Amino acid sequence: MEDIPKPIPAKPVRFMDQVRLAIRRRGLAYKTEQTYCHWILRFIRFHGRKHPKDLTIKDVETFLEDLAIGQTVSINTQKTALNALSFLYNKFLQRPLGELDFAHTQRARTLPTVFSHTEATAVIQQLEPLHRLMVSLMYGSGLRVMEAVRLRVQDIDFANNCIIVRESKGMRWRRTLLPTSLVDLLKQQVAFVLVQHKKDLAMGYGAVYLPNALARKCPSAPKEPGWQYLFPAPSFSLDPRSGIRRRHHLHERQIQRAVKKPLIKQ
Structure with a gap:
């Protein structure tokens, strides 16, 4: 039953529970909640478990750039991480990120495998x-x-x-x-x-x-x-x-x- 939301307290104290509650109040899909929380946690761990409110726009850019250069993730993966952090700062923390400057993943020049x-x-x-x-x-x-x-x-x-x-x-x-x-x-x-x-x-x-x-x-x-x-x-x-x-x-x-x-x- 992995697509059924897990229970959270009515008045959550833990930071990630507060984020989950904010996502649910906006009526987003549970898959979106899981994905956003995954990337927000990765962002926090990347910066030594510092609280996101203590991190800067430059820290966001560094994380996204590392995904492209250090981890060579796909374009869609980097976009998903960006969407998660945009929600975190623009919607949840009310600290608009504005225009970000970071290296984007380059599109692979390969043809998809399609079955006849x-x-x-x-x-x-x-x-x-x-x-x-x-x-x-x-x-x-x-x-x-x-x-x-x-x-x-x-x-x-x-x-x-x-x-x-x-x-x-x-x-x-x-x-x-x-x-x-x-x-x-x-x-x-x-x-x-x-x-x-x-x-x-x-x-x-x-x-x-x-x-x-x-x-x-x-x-x-x-x-x-x-x-x-x-x-x-x-x-x-x-x-x-x-x-x-x-x-x-x-x-x-x-x-x-x-x-x-x-x-x-x-």
């Missing part, structure tokens, strides 16, 4: 049925891994041959294509989830995780069939915030590992 349709199909065919369905859906609908594992039963719109893809907070969404070749398999998956959900309810479980805003707006929604994950985990796990045992979605690393195996064989 035949190569992608060959990899997919080597996967076990559930992973094959998930990866086929990702490939056919243009879904990211996290978008696929977070799908809910009601996100599959069979009537209109489309999929509703929600962002992490569950509010904004977009539509994408539902491959007709996967309709029957997806209907079977939905049927499996609904049967499993009835069993979970009978055992006193069945309340799935929902983002806070949705949970407050629709208190009964966590137990509704439509909100259940399309690709649920095989077992229950403990929600770190509420202490409630829930059935979360399948972990994204399972998909990543499943795809990596046939690639290694090749």
